[in-house]
Amino acid sequence: MADNPTVPRGARTPWQVTRSVWYAMFMREAISRTMADRMGWFWMIFEPVAMVGIMVAIRSFIRGDQLVVNAEFIPWLIAGLMGFYLVREGMIRGMGAVSGNKALFAYRQVQPVDSVLTRNFLEGMLRTFVFLIFIVGGLMLGQDMYPDNAIRVMSAWFSLWCLGLGLGLVTSVSATLVPEVGKIISMISLPLLIISGVILPLNSLPHWLLEYLMLNPIPHGLETLRLGFFENYHVVPGTDMLYFWMFTLTLISLGLLMHLRFVDRLKAS
Numbered sequence: 001m002a003d004n005p006t007v008p009r010g011a012r013t014p015w016q017v018t019r020s021v022w023y024a025m026f027m028r029e030a031i032s033r034t035m036a037d038r039m040g041w042f043w044m045i046f047e048p049v050a051m052v053g054i055m056v057a058i059r060s061f062i063r064g065d066q067l068v069v070n071a072e073f074i075p076w077l078i079a080g081l082m083g084f085y086l087v088r089e090g091m092i093r094g095m096g097a098v099s100g101n102k103a104l105f106a107y108r109q110v111q112p113v114d115s116v117l118t119r120n121f122l123e124g125m126l127r128t129f130v131f132l133i134f135i136v137g138g139l140m141l142g143q144d145m146y147p148d149n150a151i152r153v154m155s156a157w158f159s160l161w162c163l164g165l166g167l168g169l170v171t172s173v174s175a176t177l178v179p180e181v182g183k184i185i186s187m188i189s190l191p192l193l194i195i196s197g198v199i200l201p202l203n204s205l206p207h208w209l210l211e212y213l214m215l216n217p218i219p220h221g222l223e224t225l226r227l228g229f230f231e232n233y234h235v236v237p238g239t240d241m242l243y244f245w246m247f248t249l250t251l252i253s254l255g256l257l258m259h260l261r262f263v264d265r266l267k268a269s
Contacts, residue, residue, distance in 0.1 A: 021109050025101065025118040033122060044130050048081045055199050068201055069234040071226065075138060075145050079229055080198040082131045083160050083222045088189060089123045090164020095171040095182055098266050105267045112266040113259040116172045117165075124161045131157070145229070152228035159241065160221040163248045169255020173262055176269050197222060202236045210238065220244040 012020075055077055068076050094116045101115035138145030147153040175182035193199065196218040202210060213219065214236070221244055223235040259266070 070232040071230040091167035094168020148231040156225035166251025173258040
């Protein structure tokens with residue numbers, strides 16, 4: 001392979017430097033995330049298990065399974081919870097990425113955006129692994145967790161992953177420059193779970209209210225994810241992945257622009 005005339009002999013290309021930075025930051029985040037806290041893996045698995053158990057108990061009183069058309073309630077709930085946690089953790093973990101890696105910005109090769117990208121990638125991998133555990137565990141317990149359309153499931157999962165990245169890019173800048181924003185974002189996490197149709201289906205809501213709730217992109221991704229598991233599932237009216245991706249790409253673009261614009265303030269914060 002011919003040498004790149006723009007790069008001095010023996011020097012690394014910008015892509016090689018960036019790749020080395022990402023790898024080093026990824027390994028640092030992975031060790032911190034999985035080994036620093038002995039209960040880290042336990043809480044990643046226990047939180048959705050506890051939520052599923054609580055909702056199954058509530059179902060026995062309100063018969064929520066009768067509101068889900070052509071889908072078993074427990075697999076439907078697990079898919080929604082895991083998809084929502086993927087987005088939420090991308091947003092929450094990204095929000096603390098800049099402050100958590102502040103010491104590394106003394107190296108000119110390391111940029112604040114690198115911390116968000118590597119942290120989101122790690123979180124997505126961990127959530128994917130936990131989701132696979134739930135799928136295998138559900139199948140062993142006799143639940144219908146085998147997807148009818150695996151390609152659609154993977155596509156919807158990747159889409160939700162990207163939405164979490166977009167939110168993380170935006171919140172990482174906003175919460176670092178204005179700390180009050182981080183508190184507000186943490187407060188809206190539970191209401192967002194409810195209005196996203198994670199624990200109860202949105203189909204039973206009035207049409208006028210559903211029009212406003214579907215402005216939230218998360219239900220679009222969750223309903224598509226569930227459709228991949230149950231091919232005859234009746235998705236919420238108005239589900240549109242084109243709208244989802246327009247929203248997601250706008251967030252990613254906005255987040256990258258914010259990092260470019262406020263890079264010096266993020267390093268100095």
